[in-house]
Amino acid sequence: MIRNAPLSRRRALALGVALALAGAALPAAAQTFPDKPLKLIVNFPPGGAADVIGRAVAQAMGESLKQQVIVENRPGANGNIGAEAVAKSPADGYTLLMSSGGAMTVNPFLYRQMPFDAEKDLVPVASVARVLVFLMAHPSVPANSVAEFVAYAKAHPGKLSYGSAGQGSSPHLAAEMFTRQAGIQATHVPYRGAAPALTDLLAGQVQFMFDPGPGLKHAAEGKLRLLAVGSPQRASQLPNTPTLAESGFPGFDADTVFGIYAPGGTPAALVARLHDEVNKAVASAKVQEVIKGIGGEPLALTRQAFIERQNADRARFGKFIQEAGIKAE
Incomplete structure (x- = not known):
């Protein structure tokens, strides 16, 4: 029947068949x-x-x-190195990025030139957790509350230093928000991640930091002092720890959303499949235990809600970075 049809009709029919086959291929x-x-x-x-x-x-x-998922750490440039590696990987669903939202919402405001387009080269697949930051001080600082900490800092201007996971990281931005609102002076010491910053906090090389959770076990052992959480609400795992908003800093919010991303151009059907798999993982008892163990909150949003949250964080943090004049070093 196609053979006897006019050429234009045969072409249209052939194109229709090809498109139908292509559409069926993705699922x-x-x-x-x-x-x-x-x-x-x-x-x-x-x-x-x-x-x-x-x-x-x-x-x-x-x-x-039923396949191994191999974890590979590629730190550096506040997450840009690992994010770039994924952004430039084949868009086949086999290479994914686990990141804080900072690489997509903060870095474009820190770096004059980004090695990838954060809004085009990476596709948000699924949110995983709302990660909180906790204001922790070394026991050498004579403070058992936020008010006492601020009073001590004001009485000893320039004496305190704080660690972070790097310039522009969520712990750094939280500390900048805090010191500016509190009107205190402190020296920023950036590290190549929160873990080495925590090591130096435990050793007393820096006096405080906004820890994204791994330091909670040390606070429970008395090695650090947990003073507050930098979130709008108290952490569900630490109901007795006040928020900074409750401690005299209204509106303080340094929460970030961690999630999974895929290279831009990944077929929609694969993104949907991966989204479902990540949500299934987040719903598991083991993953929830790990997230809550560092004071975070499991967060399995719809893809649209994840994208909207990312856009809101980009606007919120971008405004603060520009007003504070923070740049990548």
Whole structure:
């Protein structure tokens, strides 16, 4: 029948058949995916919140997908190095990024030139957790509350220093927000991740930091003093720890959303499949235990809600970075 049709009609019919076959191919690919191990790149060093959560999610996803999910740490440039590696990987669903939202919402305001387009080269797949930051001080600082800490800092201007996971990281931005609102002076000491910053806090090399959770176990042992959480609400795991808003800093919000991203151009069917797999992992008891163990809150948003939250964080943090004049070093 196609053979006897006019040329233009034959072409239209052939094009229609091709498009139908192409449309059917994506769901089929998603159904057979994966047929080899996946790689989950964490763009921060081992031991930090992104790494701890990422490894738990990778294990749960591997068990569900019946394929190994290999975790690879590629830290540096406040997450840009690992994010760039994923952005430039094949868009086939086999290479994913586990990151704080900072690489997408903060870095474009810190760096004059980004090695990738944060809004085009990476596709938000699924949110994983709302990660809180906790104001912690070394026991050498004679303060058992935020008010006492601020009073001590004002009485000793320039004496205190604080660590962070790097210039523009969420712990750094939280500390900048805090010191500016409190009207205190402190020296910023950036590290290549929250884990090495925490090591120096425990050693007393820096006097305080906004820790994304791994330091809570040390606070429980009395090695650090937990003074407040930098979130609008108290942490569900630490109901007796006040927020900074309750401690005289109204509106203080330094929460970030950690999530999974894929290279831009990844087929929609694969993104949907991966979204479901990540949500399944986040719902598992093991992953929830890990997230809550560092004071975070499991967060399995719809993709649209995840994208909207990312856009809101980009506007919120971008405004603060520009007003504070923070730049990547």
